Amino acid sequence: MAITDAEIQSVKQRFGIIGNAPLLNNAVRVAMQVSPTDMTVLITGESGSGKESFSKIIHALSPRKHGQFIAINCGSIPEGTIDSELFGHEKGSFTGAHEARKGYFEVTNGGTIFLDEIGEMPLGTQARLLRVLEYGEFIKVGSSKVLKTDVRVVAATNVNLQSKVEDGKFREDLYYRLNSVPIYVPPLRERGKDVELLFRKFASDFAERYKVKPVSLTEEAKDLLLKYRFPGNIRQLKNLVDQISVLSTEQKEITAEILRQYLPQERSLPALYSTASSQDISEREILYKVLFDMRRDVNELKRIVLENINNPARAAQLVKENPDLFSEVPVPAKPEEPVLLNLTPSANAVTTPVEDEVQDISHETADDSLSIEKKEKELIMRALRKNNNRRKYAARDLGISERTLYRKIKEYDLED
Numbered sequence: 001m002a003i004t005d006a007e008i009q010s011v012k013q014r015f016g017i018i019g020n021a022p023l024l025n026n027a028v029r030v031a032m033q034v035s036p037t038d039m040t041v042l043i044t045g046e047s048g049s050g051k052e053s054f055s056k057i058i059h060a061l062s063p064r065k066h067g068q069f070i071a072i073n074c075g076s077i078p079e080g081t082i083d084s085e086l087f088g089h090e091k092g093s094f095t096g097a098h099e100a101r102k103g104y105f106e107v108t109n110g111g112t113i114f115l116d117e118i119g120e121m122p123l124g125t126q127a128r129l130l131r132v133l134e135y136g137e138f139i140k141v142g143s144s145k146v147l148k149t150d151v152r153v154v155a156a157t158n159v160n161l162q163s164k165v166e167d168g169k170f171r172e173d174l175y176y177r178l179n180s181v182p183i184y185v186p187p188l189r190e191r192g193k194d195v196e197l198l199f200r201k202f203a204s205d206f207a208e209r210y211k212v213k214p215v216s217l218t219e220e221a222k223d224l225l226l227k228y229r230f231p232g233n234i235r236q237l238k239n240l241v242d243q244i245s246v247l248s249t250e251q252k253e254i255t256a257e258i259l260r261q262y263l264p265q266e267r268s269l270p271a272l273y274s275t276a277s278s279q280d281i282s283e284r285e286i287l288y289k290v291l292f293d294m295r296r297d298v299n300e301l302k303r304i305v306l307e308n309i310n311n312p313a314r315a316a317q318l319v320k321e322n323p324d325l326f327s328e329v330p331v332p333a334k335p336e337e338p339v340l341l342n343l344t345p346s347a348n349a350v351t352t353p354v355e356d357e358v359q360d361i362s363h364e365t366a367d368d369s370l371s372i373e374k375k376e377k378e379l380i381m382r383a384l385r386k387n388n389n390r391r392k393y394a395a396r397d398l399g400i401s402e403r404t405l406y407r408k409i410k411e412y413d414l415e416d
Helices: 005-014 022-034 051-060 082-087 123-135 161-166 172-178 194-210 219-227 233-247 256-262 283-308 312-321 354-369 372-386 391-398 402-411
Strands: 041-044 069-073 112-116 137-139 146-148 152-157 181-184
Touching: 005 022, 022 051, 022 181, 041 051, 051 069, 051 112, 051 152, 082 123, 123 137, 123 152, 123 172, 161 172, 194 219, 194 233, 219 256, 233 256, 372 391, 372 402, 391 402
Parallel strands: 041 152, 041 181, 069 112, 112 152
Antiparallel strands: 137 146
16 A cells, blocks of 8 residues: 555654655655564664654554664674673673673563664674574573564664675675665755755744744855755754854844854864765775875875986976975086985985985885874874864764774773
C-alpha cells in the first residue's frame, strides 16, 4: 500500500520534523515503509542532521512500539567497556565488576536498539554484534553461557562505512548485514528553503519559552542564510537562532549585515570536509594533507636551486621577486661562477658544493618538517588551545572522534 503525502506530513508533525524537501520526505517514507518489519536499518547522514528522529519513527510505528527503545552512542563509550555496556558482564569478570550487570541487548529484549556512530565500534565488538544479528545470541563478558535476545537494531553513521571496510576498520559482513534497508538523511544545505522554516520554528520556540518577541529575517538575510553551508546542520542552526535571540534584544528584524556577524568563519585548521557520500574524515587524511603540502613546497625549493645553479642572472631576478623566500643570496660577479642559494634566514654564506647543498636542504627539511608525529601533536595542541581544552570541540575541529582524541592526548602526554 502506497504512503500518501498526507500520511508523511502527519508523521513529520508527530515527531517534530520540519521541512518539505524531497530528500527529507523520501527518508520519512522509507522509514514508514520499513517500520512494520524486523529488518535491520542503516541510517546515514552528517552529524546534526537528525538521524535519531528516524530511528524513533521506525520504533514507534513498529509492532515493538510497546517495548523498550534505547539509543547508544558507540563513539562515546570507551573501547574497554563497550562490550560490557552492550552485552553485560558477570561478577568479578574484570577489575571493578563487583556485581553482575545486564547489558543493553538483554534489557531491551523485545524492543529496539539504536546504535549511533556505528563506525566507531571496535572490531571485536563488531564480531559480537554480528552474532546477535545473525542468530540472536550473545555471551556476557566473563561468562560462557549463551543467552538469547529478540532485539531490532537500527544503526546510524556519519562516515563512509565502505571506506572503513576497505581500510580494514569495519567488518564487511557486518556492513552488509546492517545495510539491509538504507535511509539517507540529507544535510541542511541540501534541503533548500527548509532552513528558513527551521529558523522561524526555533525563533518561535525561543520566544515562547522566554516570553519575548521572536526575531525575523529580512529578504537579504534569508538569502545569506540559504547560501551558508551549515557544517553542523540542524544543531548548528538552532544554536545560531538561540544566540541571535539572546543578544539581539533591541533589533528583532535581523539584516544580512547583522546575521553575518553571527555566522562562523571557515576553519583555520586543515580539516577535510565530507558528507555521508564522500570520503571518510580521519586523522590520517589530515596528516596526509599537511605532508603533501610540505612535500610540494620542498620540491619547489629544490627545483629553484637546480634550475638556477648555472644561471646567475635568473637567480638575482628570483631574489628580487621573492625577498621573503630568500634572505641572503650571494650572487657572483662573473657569470661562470655557480650560484648557491641560502634558503635559511639570517644564515651565513654557504661554501659547500652545489650537490651537497641540495641534499642538505632536502634532508634538513624532511627531518624538521615532515615528522608525522610532530605535526600530529602540533595540530592537537593547536586545536586544544583554540577551544580552551574542551576536547569535544577540539575533536570536531580536527575531524576525528573524541575517543581518538583522548587516545592521542594520552599517547603524546598532553594531559596537562
